[in-house]
Amino acid sequence: MQTSIIPIFIPHIGCPHRCVFCNQWQITGHQGLPSPDEVRRLIASYTASARTPRYWEAAFYGGSFTAMPGEVQEGLLQPAYEALEAGTIDAIRCSTRPDCITPEILQRLQQYGMTCVELGVQSMDDTVLEQARRGHTAGDVVAATALLRQYGFTVGHQLMPGLPGEDWPSLVRTTAAICRLQPDLARIYPVAVLAGTDLAASWRAGRYQPLTIHEGVVRAAYMKQHFLEQGINCIRTGLQATENLDDDTQVLAGAYTPAMGELVDTRRYGRQLLSFLRSLPDEPAITIGYNRRDTSRVRGYRNVTVKTACWSLPQHLTWHQDEVPLGHIRVCQGRTVYDLDVNSKTGPTMI
Structure with missing residues (x-):
């Protein structure tokens, strides 16, 4: 059954800090705190529009949900809980800060049926977190993740490669630290420089050098590959395209493109496939099969891997859709058949 998110945006509401990169109004296209009645109407509108059965999940995004006063949280949660109890929706989730997780908070969330909490981790390098003015440490991420696990929540981590102060060794350390913590899911958002942020001012003054789109793809692909190899489900790479984000007067620089997810997977799949093909003999011809x-x-x-293989490899290659599991590539040369599991570190296996 298809999973569908009902996004309920609470931009900047509850945030005790203004991070250098943040302008949630632009990212989400929403301002202000929704009323309980608005939450109720939003859920009803989404669920009534579906023509086929779906797994509906109400998601409080955009701010630091658990940093808001308890009565505000409860007012927003109540209509979602009513819909959950009525069977209109199937789950409730929120995003929040790692330093806004306590037993009391988690007990409240459980009372209203919430099962998944995503933490705005961004980096596991304290120097990077300080320069981003996050107001929390990597230690807070470790503690919050452990507490969420103790209370039985599904745990998500949101990462932002390309923040000020991050270099390649820092990214590698962050990736390794997340893999050790083993969240259930992760999102990767390479940094985009948004108008109206302190990061934009730093960029204009020459104090901050943002990632290019290519650099963002490289860093995100590295993180995603390692997460998947450790069994961490990477559910999004790159910001969701919106009218505001597609306005070049609002996104001034950095690694934003609506195609970020496709580019990241192109890099992951292409590097592994081309590397393996280069290890094979020139003859006979090769057939490459993949799931539709x-x-x-x-x-x-835009067929970049096919084009690269065409001019850089001596073999004759045929590409076609086949009955192959998702995430796998079937490579046939003569009577020899190999299976390449792109999301595993085991390498190609002969079948």
């Missing part, structure tokens, strides 16, 4: 839903990942964004 993996077509763009295997062939590459």
Whole structure:
């Protein structure tokens, strides 16, 4: 059954800090705190529009949900809980800060049926967190993750490669630290420089050098590959495209493109496939099979992997959709068949 999110945006509400990169009004296109009645109407509108059965999840995004006063949280949660109890929706989740997680808070969330909490981690490098003015430490992430696990919540981590002070060794350490913590899911948002942020002022003054789109793809692909290899479900790479984000007067620089997810997977799939193909003999010809839903990942964004293979490899290659599991590539040369599991570190296996 298809999972559908009902996004309930609370931009900046509850946040005790203004991070250098943050302008939630632009990212979400929403301002202000919704009323309980607005939450109720939003849930009803989404669920009534579906023509087929779906798994509905109400999600409080955009701010620091658990940093808001308890009565405000309860007012927003009540209509979602009513919909959950009535069977209109199937789950409730929120995003929040790592330093706004306590037993009291988690007990309240449980009373209203919430099962998933995503933490705005951004980095596990305290120097990077300080320069971003996050107001929390990597230690807070460790403690919050452990407490969420203790209370039985599904745990998500949101990361932002490209923050001020991050270099490649810092990114590698952050990735390794997240893999050790083993969240259930992760989102990766390479930094975009948004108008109206302190980061934009630093960029204009020459104090901050943002990632290019290519650099953002490289860093995000590294993180995603390692997360998947450790069994961490990476559910999003790159900001969701909106009218505001597609306005070049609002996104001034940095690693934003609506195609970020496709570019990241093109890099992950392409690097592994091309590396393996280069290890094979020149003859006979090679057939490459893949799941229909993996077509763009295997062939590459705008067929870049197919084109690269064509001019850089001596073998004759045939590409086609096949009965192959998602995340796998079937490589056939003569009578020899290999299975390449892109999301595993085991490497190609002969089948």
